Amino acid sequence: MSEKKSKKVTIDMNINGEKVETDILAADLLLDVIRNNLGLTGAKPGCLNGDCGACTVIINQKPMKSCLTLAIEVGDKEITTIEGLLHSPVQKAFVDEFAFQCGYCTPGFILNSHALLMNDPNPNKEKITEWLSSNICRCTGYKEIENAIQAVMTKTHNKNDSD
Amino acid sequence: MDIIGKTVSRKDAWEKVTGQAVYTGDKSESGMLYAEKVISPYGHALIKNMDLSKAKKIKGVKAIITGGNLPLTGEEIQDRYPIACEKVRYHGEVVALVVADTPKCARQAADLIRVVYEPLPVVNTPGQAFDPNAPLVHEQLEQYKKKSTVYPEPGTNIANRSKIRKGDITKGWEKSDVVIEKRFSFNPSDHVAMETRCALGRIEADGKVLITSSSQAPFMIKRLISEYFGIENGNVIVNTPLVGGGYGGKASIQLELLAYIASKAVGGRLVRVQNTREEDILTSPCHIGLEATIKLGCSQEGLLQAAEILYLWDGGAYSDKATSLSRAGAVDCTGPYHIDNVWCDSLCMYTNHPYASPYRGYAHSEVLFAFERTMDGLADKLRLDPLEFRHKNAIRPGDTTPTQVLLNKSNVGNLPECIDRLKTLMEWEKGQKIDLGHHKMKVKGISCVWKTSTIDTNAGSGVILTFNPDGSVNLLSGVVEIGTGTKTVLAQIVSEKLKMKFENVHVQIKVNTQNTPEHWKTVASRGTFMAGRAALQAVDDAIGQLKHLASCVLRAPVEDFEIGRERVYLRDDPSIGLSYKDLAYGYTYPNGNAIGGQIIGRGHYILRHLTYLNPETGAGKPGPEWTVGAQGVEVEFDTREYTYKITKAFSVIDAGKVLNPKMAEGQIMGAMSMGLAFGGRETFYFDDLGRVLNPQLRTYRPLRYGENPEYICEFVETPQIDAPYGSRGVGEHGLLGMPAALGNSLSLAAGVSLNQLPLLPELIWRKKEAANRGDSL
Ligand code: FES
Numbered sequence: 034m035s036e037k038k039s040k041k042v043t044i045d046m047n048i049n050g051e052k053v054e055t056d057i058l059a060a061d062l063l064l065d066v067i068r069n070n071l072g073l074t075g076a077k078p079g080c081l082n083g084d085c086g087a088c089t090v091i092i093n094q095k096p097m098k099s100c101l102t103l104a105i106e107v108g109d110k111e112i113t114t115i116e117g118l119l120h121s122p123v124q125k126a127f128v129d130e131f132a133f134q135c136g137y138c139t140p141g142f143i144l145n146s147h148a149l150l151m152n153d154p155n156p157n158k159e160k161i162t163e164w165l166s167s168n169i170c171r172c173t174g175y176k177e178i179e180n181a182i183q184a185v186m187t188k189t190h191n192k193n194d195s196d
Numbered sequence: 197m198d199i200i201g202k203t204v205s206r207k208d209a210w211e212k213v214t215g216q217a218v219y220t221g222d223k224s225e226s227g228m229l230y231a232e233k234v235i236s237p238y239g240h241a242l243i244k245n246m247d248l249s250k251a252k253k254i255k256g257v258k259a260i261i262t263g264g265n266l267p268l269t270g271e272e273i274q275d276r277y278p279i280a281c282e283k284v285r286y287h288g289e290v291v292a293l294v295v296a297d298t299p300k301c302a303r304q305a306a307d308l309i310r311v312v313y314e315p316l317p318v319v320n321t322p323g324q325a326f327d328p329n330a331p332l333v334h335e336q337l338e339q340y341k342k343k344s345t346v347y348p349e350p351g352t353n354i355a356n357r358s359k360i361r362k363g364d365i366t367k368g369w370e371k372s373d374v375v376i377e378k379r380f381s382f383n384p385s386d387h388v389a390m391e392t393r394c395a396l397g398r399i400e401a402d403g404k405v406l407i408t409s410s411s412q413a414p415f416m417i418k419r420l421i422s423e424y425f426g427i428e429n430g431n432v433i434v435n436t437p438l439v440g441g442g443y444g445g446k447a448s449i450q451l452e453l454l455a456y457i458a459s460k461a462v463g464g465r466l467v468r469v470q471n472t473r474e475e476d477i478l479t480s481p482c483h484i485g486l487e488a489t490i491k492l493g494c495s496q497e498g499l500l501q502a503a504e505i506l507y508l509w510d511g512g513a514y515s516d517k518a519t520s521l522s523r524a525g526a527v528d529c530t531g532p533y534h535i536d537n538v539w540c541d542s543l544c545m546y547t548n549h550p551y552a553s554p555y556r557g558y559a560h561s562e563v564l565f566a567f568e569r570t571m572d573g574l575a576d577k578l579r580l581d582p583l584e585f586r587h588k589n590a591i592r593p594g595d596t597t598p599t600q601v602l603l604n605k606s607n608v609g610n611l612p613e614c615i616d617r618l619k620t621l622m623e624w625e626k627g628q629k630i631d632l633g634h635h636k637m638k639v640k641g642i643s644c645v646w647k648t649s650t651i652d653t654n655a656g657s658g659v660i661l662t663f664n665p666d667g668s669v670n671l672l673s674g675v676v677e678i679g680t681g682t683k684t685v686l687a688q689i690v691s692e693k694l695k696m697k698f699e700n701v702h703v704q705i706k707v708n709t710q711n712t713p714e715h716w717k718t719v720a721s722r723g724t725f726m727a728g729r730a731a732l733q734a735v736d737d738a739i740g741q742l743k744h745l746a747s748c749v750l751r752a753p754v755e756d757f758e759i760g761r762e763r764v765y766l767r768d769d770p771s772i773g774l775s776y777k778d779l780a781y782g783y784t785y786p787n788g789n790a791i792g793g794q795i796i797g798r799g800h801y802i803l804r805h806l807t808y809l810n811p812e813t814g815a816g817k818p819g820p821e822w823t824v825g826a827q828g829v830e831v832e833f834d835t836r837e838y839t840y841k842i843t844k845a846f847s848v849i850d851a852g853k854v855l856n857p858k859m860a861e862g863q864i865m866g867a868m869s870m871g872l873a874f875g876g877r878e879t880f881y882f883d884d885l886g887r888v889l890n891p892q893l894r895t896y897r898p899l900r901y902g903e904n905p906e907y908i909c910e911f912v913e914t915p916q917i918d919a920p921y922g923s924r925g926v927g928e929h930g931l932l933g934m935p936a937a938l939g940n941s942l943s944l945a946a947g948v949s950l951n952q953l954p955l956l957p958e959l960i961w962r963k964k965e966a967a968n969r970g971d972s973l
C-alpha cells in the first residue's frame with residue numbers, strides 16, 4: 034500500500050466565545066479536534082456513530098453530534114462546549130435534581146437541554162422528548178433529567194411573571 | 197440526626213456538570229502511544245496463519261503483539277490468554293495488538309493484518325454445551341490452575357457446578373399437592389456503560405508498573421497484574437479517576453492486562469488501550485445468559501414445600517467471573533420464600549459466546565425472572581392471588597436460606613411489609629387486568645426480590661481521615677465513584693459522627709492504590725456498608741486523638757470530654773474546650789511549645805463470619821445480609837398487535853435506613869430502567885457461527901429519554917443492626933424484579949406463558965401463534 038501523505042490545514046474556530054487556530058487533517062472529526070487539539074474533554078466519545086449523544090456540542094444554537102461533524106466544516110460557526118457554560122440554569126438544575134450519576138452522558142444532555150431552551154423557552158413534553166431522545170443515559174431513569182428541565186422552565190416562568 | 201437521612205448534593209456534582217470531570221480516556225500526555233486491537237470475526241476457530249508484513253511497514257507502528265508467551269489469566273480458573281493463542285473461542289476475542297504513534301496509524305496497521313482462520317463447530321447455547329456430545333470449548337480444562345472453591349468438570353463444558361441440598365427433596369414432593377415445572381432462557385446481553393472501557397499502562401525504569409483504568413476494581417488490577425506477570429505487588433500502582441458507569445462490567449480485569457503487555461512491548465512507554473463501542477460490546481465481558489428449569493411444589497393451602505432447580509449459565513468462552521456468578525445464582529436460587537426442601541444444580545457452562553462479567557444484581561435478576569415467573573404459574577394453578585401467595589410464603593426472621601443461614605430481624609428485611617405497601621401503591625384491589633376498550637388492556641405484574649452479596653469471605657475496606665489546619669477533614673477511601681454517589685454518603689456518615697459540617701468533609705474522588713486504603717471492589721452494593729463501617733471507626737480514632745490532646749492541654753481526664761460543633765469540650769462545662777482547628781495540627785502553646793501532631797483517623801472493616809460453601813450441600817454463609825423488596829409494573833397492552841407500553845414501575849425496597857433520599861431514589865429508578873430494558877428489549881442476536889449481530893447502539897437498544905415509565909419508589913426501613921445507621925445495600929435492587937414483573941404482566945395480558953427474554957412483541961406474537969395452532973409451548 035502506498036502511503037498517502039496527509040496534509041494538515043490550519044483552521045480558525047470560534048469556540049466558547051474565543052477565536053482559536055488549530056491544525057487539522059481534513060478527515061478529523063470535530064470531537065477529536067476539540068478533545069485532542071483544544072483539550073476540551075467535556076464532549077465524550079460514546080459510540081462515534083451518532084447513536085448516543087455523549088459528544089453533543091452546540092453549533093450555531095443547535096445541538097450537534099460532534100462525532101458526525103468534520104472539524105473542517107465548522108470554520109466560521111459558533112461552537113459552545115460544556116466548558117463554555119458556567120452557572121447556567123440547566124447546570125444548576127441538573128445538580129439540584131440529581132440528573133446525573135456517573136456524569137459521562139451529562140455534558141451532552143446539558144448542552145442538548147440548554148439548546149432546546151434557547152430555541153424554545155417553553156417546549157411541551159413531546160418536543161422535549163423529541164430533542165432528548167437523541168441521547169442515552171444508562172445511569173438515571175430519565176425522570177431526574179425531565180425534572181431538571183421542568184425546574185428551569187418553572188423558574189424562567191416565575192421570573193417572567195414577576196418582571 | 198443532622199445529615200443522615202437528608203438529601204444533600206453530591207460531592208462530585210459541579211465537576212460533572214461543567215465538563216471538568218476527568219475520566220480515563222480524557223487523559224493524554226505527549227509521547228503517549230495508542231494500541232488498537234485485531235479481533236476474531238468467528239465464534240470458534242483455529243488461527244492458521246497471521247501475516248503481519250503489511251502492517252509492519254506502516255510508518256509510526258511501534259510494536260505488533262500476537263498470542264504466545266503470555267500467561268493464562270482468570271479470576272477463579274486461569275483459562276484465558278490476554279491475546280488468543282492458536283485458537284479463538286468467541287467473536288471479538290483479541291488476536292493481535294498494534295501499538296503506534298496515533299490511533300489512526302494503529303488502526304490502519306491493525307486492518308492490514310491478515311489472519312487465516314479455520315472455523316470450528318460452535319457451542320451456541322448452554323443447553324448445547326451440556327450435551328455430552330458437544331464440542332469442547334476447553335480441551336485442557338484439567339490442566340488449568342484454579343482456586344479451590346471452584347468445581348470444573350474436565351472432559352465437559354462445565355466450568356463450575358454449585359450444589360444446593362437443603363432438607364429432603366423426596367419428602368418435599370410427598371408433601372406437595374400441586375406441582376409445576378417450567379423452562380426459561382435468554383441470551384447474553386451487555387452493560388452498555390456510556391464510557392467504553394479504557395486503560396493506560398506505563399512501566400518505569402525501576403520496574404514500577406503504572407496503570408490508569410476505568411475500573412470498579414483497581415485493587416484487584418494491582419493484585420492480578422502482580423500475580424499473572426510475577427511483579428512485586430507494591431510495584432503495581434493503579435489509578436482510577438471517575439468511572440463513566442460500571443454496573444459490574446468494569447469489575448473484570450481485561451484491558452489493563454493489554455495496557456501492561458503493550459507498554460512492555462515498547463520499552464515501558466505510556467500506551468492507551470480504549471474500546472470502541474463495538475469492541476466494548478464484543479470483546480469485553482458481557483451480561484451472562486441463562487437456561488433454567490424450575491420445578492416447584494406446594495401444599496393445598498399454598499405453602500411451598502419443594503423446589504428443584506437446574507441453572508445452566510451461559511458463561512461464554514472463558515470462566516473469569518462467570519463461575520462466581522453461577523455460585524451466586526445457587527446461593528439465592530429461589531425467590532425470597534421459606535422453602536424447607538431445595539435441590540439446585542447451578543452450572544457455569546463454557547460456550548462460544550463473549551464471556552461474562554458481573555452485571556448489576558450479580559445473577560439475581562436472572563434467577564428471579566425464572567423463579568418469579570414460576571411462582572405466578574403456581575399461583576394460577578392454585579387459583580390464588582399472586583400477591584397473596586407470595587405474602588404467605590415470604591421469607592421471615594426464623595427461616596433459613598437455601599445455603600441454610602438462619603435469618604434474624606437484622607440480617608433480613610421485612611418482605612411482608614414491602615408486599616403490603618406494593619399492594620396499596622398498585623391499587624391491587626382494582627384488579628390485575630382491566631379492559632380499556634379499543635383492543636387495549638391494562639395489566640399488572642409483580643415480583644418479589646432479595647439479594648445477598650456473595651463476595652470474598654475476607655473482603656475488606658479502609659478509610660483514612662486527615663485533618664486540615666482549618667479543622668476540616670479529608671476523606672480517603674478506595675471506593676470508586678462509578679456514579680452511585682457512595683463517597684457522598686461516606687461524607688455524610690463522617691459529618692454526622694464527627695459532628696462536623698458536611699461542607700467541611702472533603703472527599704478525594706479518585707483512587708490511587710498507593711495512597712488510598714483498599715476497598716475490595718466497588719461492587720455488590722457493599723460500598724456504604726463496608727467503607728461506612730471503616731469510616732465510623734476512623735472517626736472514632738480521630739475523636740480519640742482529639743480528646744486525648746484536649747485532655748493534655750486542658751488538664752482534665754479524657755472521659756470528661758464531649759464533641760460537638762467542631763469542638764472538644766468538657767461535658768459539665770462546655771465553655772471549656774478547644775475547637776478542632778486548634779487541635780488539627782497538634783496544639784501550640786502561647787510560648788511556641790507544641791504537642792501532638794496532625795490528627796489522622798484510621799479505620800478498617802472486614803466482613804465477618806462468612807464461610808466457604810460446602811461443595812456437596814452448599815451450606816455456608818455467603819453474605820452479611822439479605823435486602824428484600826417487592827416490585828411491580830403496569831403495562832398497557834394492545835391485544836391485536838401485541839405491542840405494549842410500560843406505564844408505571846413500582847419498587848418497595850427495605851433499605852434499612854435511607855441515608856440520602858433523592859440519591860437512593862435515583863439509584864432505584866436507574867436500576868429499574870436498566871431492568872426494564874433487559875427484560876423488554878436487550879439481547880445479543882447470534883448467528884450459527886456464534887457471531888453477535890448487533891454490536892452497536894442502533895441495533896442494541898437501551899432505553900432512551902421518554903421511553904421510561906413513571907417510577908414509584910418507596911422504602912421500608914428495617915435496620916441492619918451492624919450496618920452504619922442501619923442502612924442496607926440498595927444499588928442493585930431496583931433492577932432485580934423488573935424482568936420477572938414484566939414477564940408476569942405480559943403473560944397475563946397475552947394469555948400465554950412468556951418464558952424467554954427479551955419480551956419483544958414478536959416473541960408474544962410467536963407464542964400466540966403457536967398456542968393458536970395448538971403447539972405445546
Ligand atoms: S459519540 Fe457521538 S453520538 Fe455517540
Ligand code: FES
Nearest residue numbers: 134135170171172
Ligand atoms: S449519568 Fe451515567 S450515563 Fe448518564
